[in-house]
Amino acid sequence: MGSAWRRRSTVTRILAEIREQRYTGSATLLVRYINQGRADPERVALSPRRLVSWLMSRPADLPDQLAATSTT
Numbered sequence: 001m002g003s004a005w006r007r008r009s010t011v012t013r014i015l016a017e018i019r020e021q022r023y024t025g026s027a028t029l030l031v032r033y034i035n036q037g038r039a040d041p042e043r044v045a046l047s048p049r050r051l052v053s054w055l056m057s058r059p060a061d062l063p064d065q066l067a068a069t070s071t072t
């Protein structure tokens with residue numbers, strides 16, 4: 001199976017998991033969020049659990065480096 005199929009499958013799985021936790025955003029928004037900084041080698045790969053935690057957090061509760069970017 002191709003990498004495009006695997007990416008869609010991963011996004012679909014993550015979207016299902018975070019919708020169980022009352023995420024109401026779109027799949028497109030999730031893809032944009034996941035793809036932010038993907039080309040930046042200094043960024044640490046996010047686990048689905050960490051990503052869900054950040055998506056479901058209030059901006060004030062995020063780590064400083066994330067809170068600064070959440071308002072853009």
